[in-house]
Amino acid sequence: MTETVDRPTITVLGLGAMGTAIASAAAAKGFEVRAWNRSPRSRDELGLRGIELVESLTDSVDRTDLVVICVRDHDASRVLIERVASALAGRVVVNVSTGTPAQATESADHAAQLGVRYVSGAVMVPTPMVGTAECCALYAGSESDMSELEPMFDAMGGVSDVVGLNHSVPAVLDLAMLDVYIAGMYAHLHATALAAxxxxxxxxxxxxxxxxxxxxxxxxxxxxxxxxxxxxxxxxxxxxxxxxxxxxxxxxxxxxxxxxxxxxxxxxxxxxxxxxxxxxxxxxxxxxxxxxxxxxxxx
Structure with missing residues (x-):
């Protein structure tokens, strides 16, 4: 890992609901956190404390220990990886953006072609559970890349499930669980209306x-x-x-x-x-x- 003055540094690219939750959880666990968002937003807008908001995407990954990408889809995440690849200097990127298994595999192959150390991830819980004992996140990648993820595991809390080398596995498990969860929520609302x-x-x-x-x-x-x-x-x-x-x-x-x-x-x-x-x-x-x-x- 890149040496830091005191605490490990985590950079979060993408400050939607999940990216903000990850950044907040990392800061709460004592990590130095940087964050970048495509659309500039203030700390007050985001409800973030103790996090450095960086305007330049390249600067945000400079002298950081771990990069976490959490954007709307894999098309967007691939663009970001292309833009920062030359600045990563061997550091690991964890991509927890939601997508299909095929998209997750394509993104991993794309990162490999750029020479980026890459881990596929999926956060399996709603944002309020991130950073708590109830959190569950899945990761796929090489053993050497996974060895760099201790700050991520610590920040997320709960269960960090390393599922092997197949980059499609976190995505398919994520969607399979959402399949059950969203259908269940819909069924409950339908049943509630029927009873009402x-x-x-x-x-x-x-x-x-x-x-x-x-x-x-x-x-x-x-x-x-x-x-x-x-x-x-x-x-x-x-x-x-x-x-x-x-x-x-x-x-x-x-x-x-x-x-x-x-x-x-x-x-x-x-x-x-x-x-x-x-x-x-x-x-x-x-x-x-x-x-x-x-x-x-x-x-």
Whole structure:
């Protein structure tokens, strides 16, 4: 690492919500923090304290120990890496910008072509959890590059999961978890509206929603086992029974003028499964449609 006068220095490029959270967490852990943003903003606007805002992108990475990039997408991050590559002098760049697995791999290859030491990352929690014991972040890269990330691990707090050399892994796990999380939030809001349409206050419905989420959590291991074994004979939730439930959810939503779009999607995939599997098959069999479609990309 580059020597610093006293504390390790972390430079954060990009001060959106997540970049600001990372910079704040690093400063709170005692690191010297520099930050650069494409659109100049004041510390007061950003709510930042104890962080040096640098106007020049090249100056921001000068004499720093670690560079963290957190911008809107990989197209933007690749442009930044091109602009600072000659100034990095062997220091590691950690890119936690969100993108697809293919984009993450392309960015890693692009950095290698520029001679940049590069680690792919993904922050798996909302911004308030960054820097706390509840934080979880994933990293992929070479062992030698990963050895430079102790300041990042310390700043982020919680779990720092090093997943190996494959730069696509942090991105795919990030999106897979968001797939569950965002669909779950949407389902909760839809269910809350359905209950409210029948005079049940959202706060009264909340404990019921929390309870069914706990039930779902307990069901995930069984769903995972079914997907691994590709067998659907546990007898816990029949395909025909779940399809009937979904028909009722769609009808009840339409009765009160609520868009049943998500339930309609799940109903449609369940109905397709019914054309190929007996009604007594576990509902988990709907996953065959995804597993078969994704089979060609497995390694």
């Amino acid at each position: 349409a029948h005079g049940i206050d959202p706060s009264r419905f909340l404990p019921y929603s929390q309870g069914i989420v706990q039930t779902l959590g307990a069901s995930l291991a069984g769903l995972t086992s079914s997907a691994e074994r590709r067998t659907y004979d546990g007898g816990d939730a029949r395909l025909d029974m779940c399809l009937s439930f979904l028909e009722h959810i769609v009808s009840a939503s339409r009765e009160v003028g609520i868009d049943p779009a998500l339930a309609e999607v799940v109903r449609a995939v369940s109905a397709r499964a019914m054309t190929r599997w007996p009604g007594g098959t576990d509902w988990d069999v709907v996953g065959e449609e995804f597993l078969t479609a994704g089979h060609h990309v497995r390694r």
